[in-house]
Amino acid sequence: MLFSRALIPTTKEAPADATNASHVLLSRAGYIRRVGAGIYDFLPLGYRVLRKVEGIVRQEMDRAGALEILMPALLPAEYFKETGRWDLYGDVLLRLHDRKGADYHLGPTHEEIVTDIARREIRSWRDLPKNLYQVQLKFRDEPRPRGGLLRGREFIMKDAYSFDADEDGARASYETMRRAYVRIFDRMGLTYRMVQADSGAIGGSTSAEFQVLVGSGEDAIVACQKCDYAANVEVAVAGHSAAPASAGAEPATKDAIARVHTPGKGGIEDVAGFLGASKGAMLKSLLFLAGDAVVMAVVRGDHEVNPVRLARTLGVDEVFLASEADVEKATGAKVGFAGPVAFKGKVVVDRAASLVASGITGANETDWHLKNVVYGRDYLGDIEDVRQATTGDACPNCDGGTLVSYRGIEAGHIFILGTKYSATMGATFVDEKQQQRALVMGCYGIGVSRLVATTIEQHHDDDGIRWPMSVAPYHIHLVTLGKDEAVIAAARSLYEKLGHAGVEVLWDDRDERPGVKFKDADLIGIPLRVTLGAKGLAAGSIECKARLEPDPKKAELIPIAEAAAVLAAKVEVALGARPG
RNA sequence: CGGGGAGUCGCACAGUCCGGUAGUGCACGAGCUUUGGGUGCUCGUCGUCGCGGGUUCAAAUCCCGCCUCCCCGACCA
Numbered sequence: 001m002l003f004s005r006a007l008i009p010t011t012k013e014a015p016a017d018a019t020n021a022s023h024v025l026l027s028r029a030g031y032i033r034r035v036g037a038g039i040y041d042f043l044p045l046g047y048r049v050l051r052k053v054e055g056i057v058r059q060e061m062d063r064a065g066a067l068e069i070l071m072p073a074l075l076p077a078e079y080f081k082e083t084g085r086w087d088l089y090g091d092v093l094l095r096l097h098d099r100k101g102a103d104y105h106l107g108p109t110h111e112e113i114v115t116d117i118a119r120r121e122i123r124s125w126r127d128l129p130k131n132l133y134q135v136q137l138k139f140r141d142e143p144r145p146r147g148g149l150l151r152g153r154e155f156i157m158k159d160a161y162s163f164d165a166d167e168d169g170a171r172a173s174y175e176t177m178r179r180a181y182v183r184i185f186d187r188m189g190l191t192y193r194m195v196q197a198d199s200g201a202i203g204g205s206t207s208a209e210f211q212v213l214v215g216s217g218e219d220a221i222v223a224c225q226k227c228d229y230a231a232n233v234e235v236a237v238a239g240h241s242a243a244p245a246s247a248g249a250e251p252a253t254k255d256a257i258a259r260v261h262t263p264g265k266g267g268i269e270d271v272a273g274f275l276g277a278s279k280g281a282m283l284k285s286l287l288f289l290a291g292d293a294v295v296m297a298v299v300r301g302d303h304e305v306n307p308v309r310l311a312r313t314l315g316v317d318e319v320f321l322a323s324e325a326d327v328e329k330a331t332g333a334k335v336g337f338a339g340p341v342a343f344k345g346k347v348v349v350d351r352a353a354s355l356v357a358s359g360i361t362g363a364n365e366t367d368w369h370l371k372n373v374v375y376g377r378d379y380l381g382d383i384e385d386v387r388q389a390t391t392g393d394a395c396p397n398c399d400g401g402t403l404v405s406y407r408g409i410e411a412g413h414i415f416i417l418g419t420k421y422s423a424t425m426g427a428t429f430v431d432e433k434q435q436q437r438a439l440v441m442g443c444y445g446i447g448v449s450r451l452v453a454t455t456i457e458q459h460h461d462d463d464g465i466r467w468p469m470s471v472a473p474y475h476i477h478l479v480t481l482g483k484d485e486a487v488i489a490a491a492r493s494l495y496e497k498l499g500h501a502g503v504e505v506l507w508d509d510r511d512e513r514p515g516v517k518f519k520d521a522d523l524i525g526i527p528l529r530v531t532l533g534a535k536g537l538a539a540g541s542i543e544c545k546a547r548l549e550p551d552p553k554k555a556e557l558i559p560i561a562e563a564a565a566v567l568a569a570k571v572e573v574a575l576g577a578r579p580g
Numbered sequence: 581c582g583g584g585g586a587g588u589c590g591c592a593c594a595g596u597c598c599g600g601u602a603g604u605g606c607a608c609g610a611g612c613u614u615u616g617g618g619u620g621c622u623c624g625u626c627g628u629c630g631c632g633g634g635u636u637c638a639a640a641u642c643c644c645g646c647c648u649c650c651c652c653g654a655c656c657a
């Protein structure tokens with residue numbers, strides 16, 4: 001592609017609303033333009049990258065035996081009404097009406113629609129297993145779209161759905177997808193972890209997220225440095241096999257429980273500072289609403305409660321932090337003075353908190369705390385792992401491993417749904433014994449448009465994007481300097497030879513100064529930059545610099561006669577380099 | 581939904597308090613200049629000042645109402 005004939009509107013300034021690297025760079029480098037809140041145009045470069053990502057996803061899905069289909073984006077309401085999600089989804093569902101006033105919506109996900117295909121078309125165990133997938137626009141009326149392509153109201157997703165005769169089959173399908181996902185993310189050149197995850201409102205059991213490790217990511221995850229344990233903090237368990245020496249090592253105090261006056265000192269920091277105690281000696285007591293009940297969760301002052309784990313422990317879908325009014329009603333004291341001693345209600349004590357040798361906690365009386373508090377002697381409760389795991393915690397999965405926290409962007413999610421949708425919608429098949437049984441389903445998503453942005457979040461520097469070869473809009477950015485006809489002729493020859501070799505070249509043939517071209521090349525981020533000028537031509541060589549090379553002087557000189565072959569080989573190597 | 585902020589040329593912003601010819605930089609067009617990291621100079625084009633109403637001789641500016649967007653939080657298959 002000739003730059004002069006392309007549409008690559010680079011800018012020096014980014015829109016004011018772009019707050020993260022991928023949004024700024026995608027805008028500045030001319031890949032995308034904003035159309036509305038959370039809605040974007042893909043300009044030619046952006047669309048090329050999107051198609052590269054789609055291509056990798058398609059190849060690996062096909063390789064894994066999945067069958068590509070295309071379901072509608074515009075959906076009659078009846079399907080979501082059938083499973084109850086018409087109501088459950090709430091405001092996130094983009095609803096509309098046709099001229100007759102009938103309810104429609106734009107699909108945020110397609111379990112119902114694919115299950116409808118299955119119930120009509122899959123009848124026998126002989127038809128199984130099946131895995132149907134699509135690459136489709138999804139619509140979610142996000143409360144707050146943000147981050148450019150990272151969280152939009154309209155986005156492109158690959159979603160796949162597996163159908164099996166039984167749980168074993170579903171697990172095999174899940175495992176097949178897991179392997180396909182590993183190949184996909186490896187080929188995209190991403191650093192990621194597969195983590196245990198909450199299956200959320202979509203329902204289901206076994207589930208894993210593919211989290212791309214990025215400091216600015218929305219999700220917090222922990223991973224073991226020794227084994228392959230990794231989990232979203234929503235579900236991560238802080239190990240207790242190797243509790244830090246500060247807790248549990250000391251014998252419980254023999255001193256009797258005592259009241260201490262702590263006027264106006266409610267927070268953990270305040271009280272610990274006021275009493276000269278460490279945060280780890282505090283027993284943080286938070287009240288949650290679980291259904292109709294008020295439940296107190298007790299963790300060490302230096303720990304955080306994990307609401308998802310607490311909810312699982314209590315056997316409810318969700319828990320909510322109690323309001324100030326609820327707290328006062330339940331404890332008889334202002335917020336900040338709650339404690340488990342003599343608390344009338346259910347108490348869940350984190351394992352680490354139960355080991356505190358001499359705790360300080362609220363007295364359920366405004367401006368008073370209790371010290372020398374010992375679990376078992378002064379208060380009781382169900383001991384569970386309900387705190388949020390964090391850096392330094394022991395790994396729950398291996399001996400001696402330590403957890404480290406990361407931020408991540410969720411790029412993929414795989415899970416086994418079971419018969420949640422098939423049973424509700426009557427998607428059954430006849431097994432070998434002539435029995436009607438519900439199909440066992442799994443579903444597998446990849447945020448394709450999000451991946452375009454995610455890749456940049458992980459691959460950029462101050463000057464611009466640094467695409468991995470596999471998803472770069474072009475393989476080589478050819479820069480010619482000056483208007484010398486011999487230079488242009490040599491460049492044209494190279495451009496054509498590379499084209500014949502299947503190498504995708506963007507040739508910056510514009511009448512611009514070298515500085516402008518180099519700046520744009522860095523911004524656009526094509527992995528290899530090839531420069532040809534009068535000086536080089538005289539010396540019989542072109543210059544090749546990798547975008548990853550920070551030093552502008554460290555360019556490789558390649559004799560012009562060999563250039564096409566050498567460059568084509570470089571591209572091939574980069575495309576074949578798969579770290580898995 | 582709670583808190584904060586913003587809508588002025590394609591982009592980034594000033595002007596609003598204190599009403600009086602709508603500005604600057606980038607981008608864009610012309611010319612000269614320059615030619616291996618966003619060259620310098622000159623000239624030029626581009627505006628329903630978010631929308632609707634009101635006050636006034638006169639409104640980007642004051643008043644009333646509405647809309648949209650952004651940031652933080654809550655939420656997030």
